Amino acid sequence: MSNQSHSPLAQRRILARRLIVGGLVVLCLIVLSIYGRESSSGPLHGLQSGAGTLVTPIQDGVSRAVQPVRNAWDWAKSLVSARDRAAQLAKENQQLKAQVVQGQFNSEENQRLTQIPGLGNAWNVDYNQVPADIIGWSASPYYDEARIDKGTSNGVIVNSPVIAAGTAGPALVGVITQAGPISSTVAFLSQPQTSVGVTITNANSAFGILQPTAPGAYEITGIPVGKPVANGDIVYTAGFRLFGQLSIFPRGIPIGLVEGVGHRATDVNQTVQVDPFVDPNSLAYVVALAPKSALAKQRATTP
Amino acid sequence: MIISVGSSNAPAAAAIVRGPRMWMVALMVLAAVVVQVSLMPFIDVADGIPDVLVCVIVAVGMLRGPLVGAVAGAAGGLLVELTSPIGTLGVLGLLYLVVGWGAGRLCGRDEMRGLLPPVVLCVIAEAGVLIGEAFVQLMLSRPLDFGDVVRSLLASVILTGLIAAPVVALARRALGAPRVIEPFLVSGDG
Numbered sequence: 001m002s003n004q005s006h007s008p009l010a011q012r013r014i015l016a017r018r019l020i021v022g023g024l025v026v027l028c029l030i031v032l033s034i035y036g037r038e039s040s041s042g043p044l045h046g047l048q049s050g051a052g053t054l055v056t057p058i059q060d061g062v063s064r065a066v067q068p069v070r071n072a073w074d075w076a077k078s079l080v081s082a083r084d085r086a087a088q089l090a091k092e093n094q095q096l097k098a099q100v101v102q103g104q105f106n107s108e109e110n111q112r113l114t115q116i117p118g119l120g121n122a123w124n125v126d127y128n129q130v131p132a133d134i135i136g137w138s139a140s141p142y143y144d145e146a147r148i149d150k151g152t153s154n155g156v157i158v159n160s161p162v163i164a165a166g167t168a169g170p171a172l173v174g175v176i177t178q179a180g181p182i183s184s185t186v187a188f189l190s191q192p193q194t195s196v197g198v199t200i201t202n203a204n205s206a207f208g209i210l211q212p213t214a215p216g217a218y219e220i221t222g223i224p225v226g227k228p229v230a231n232g233d234i235v236y237t238a239g240f241r242l243f244g245q246l247s248i249f250p251r252g253i254p255i256g257l258v259e260g261v262g263h264r265a266t267d268v269n270q271t272v273q274v275d276p277f278v279d280p281n282s283l284a285y286v287v288a289l290a291p292k293s294a295l296a297k298q299r300a301t302t303p
Numbered sequence: 304m305i306i307s308v309g310s311s312n313a314p315a316a317a318a319i320v321r322g323p324r325m326w327m328v329a330l331m332v333l334a335a336v337v338v339q340v341s342l343m344p345f346i347d348v349a350d351g352i353p354d355v356l357v358c359v360i361v362a363v364g365m366l367r368g369p370l371v372g373a374v375a376g377a378a379g380g381l382l383v384e385l386t387s388p389i390g391t392l393g394v395l396g397l398l399y400l401v402v403g404w405g406a407g408r409l410c411g412r413d414e415m416r417g418l419l420p421p422v423v424l425c426v427i428a429e430a431g432v433l434i435g436e437a438f439v440q441l442m443l444s445r446p447l448d449f450g451d452v453v454r455s456l457l458a459s460v461i462l463t464g465l466i467a468a469p470v471v472a473l474a475r476r477a478l479g480a481p482r483v484i485e486p487f488l489v490s491g492d493g
Binding site for chain 2: 013016017020021024025027028029030031032033035036044047048051052054055058059062063066069070136137138139140141142143145146147177178185186187191192193212213214281
């Protein structure tokens, strides 16, 4: 045995095996580091987008095939949580009734603001709404990403905002991170690196940065303690980021409801917990916003 | 490169043999990747996703040795990252490579003959892949909720354990007896 393992042939074999496996390890590490450093238009991202396009027909077929089973599964799950949902909906109903009065005032203010170019709630004017089926989900539980069946041929480009029907109408759910000719990849807001400039009109149009904290929960930071943020306030996209930079998201898309506000005695800013209107995991289709106006296209090219 | 095959525990006369169903290994990995990226994410129970690819990589490693296991793992992992909406490239390739290599070290062992040991190995491998992936997420400064990680890990591991037995049985049927494939030469053809 020992003679065999020390023979030149055995040593060559061991060396070759180590070279092959070591080479693969090095290849993976190189790919990993290049991919992490390059922009979304880099060659490896392009390769990923191209490969995704190749499997799109298969994913589309499987998605359609499993849809009835998925619907049945969702229905069964909804039965389990029906009682909790009823209680939650009753609570939301109370909150919404209270917001109707404030909403009338906001509506008038909104009409006045839309007269000012670039400030108005014009996301439904500046963008074409492209309905899309979700045809594939991330194979990793750590990524809240999905593939949709619309791409650049439909006007969907990288940084196109993505909305979906939520508990209170359309709400922001994510952004396109990769766009191929016939399919695109959506990164949902729950992705850890997401950050969105948001405003709470009920709180004197307080501005803050929304980021995910845990799956299904967001947090807004940067709102001064003096701003009267209250539970049940609606959080909208602000249309800009810190220091007034243009955001990729247009102004006025609802995201969720404030469900908690807090700060320590020494803090100058308060921390706001947000309950999103849409749970991405339950979606079967979304609406991608394809930029139409010059401002919308400018937003999409914002770095 | 000349590749020959042999049984790891039966050193005999050296023999160069054509690739023992290497096309089948490639086909199995490819099929597992397609199923993994198109069908498995829909079976989402408690944020867990069954991992058919890890079962195939473990089976390939167990039946064809560490080299083929590692190559199949790296290829399968990279293909999943290329075709599924995952925000990394190279991470799964690396993790599945380790799985394939580790499973390959057990190729031909007597204790791996039954169905239970490979299933346990699949479960351990899946847990390892998910823990490794979570570690990479932390290295990339992505915040992870510990409770959610544990929940999705447990769910994924259980779901993977459920599909492991039929996948390993199918792989054994497709690839036949365990044979270690090495570069250049291996003693015996098993």
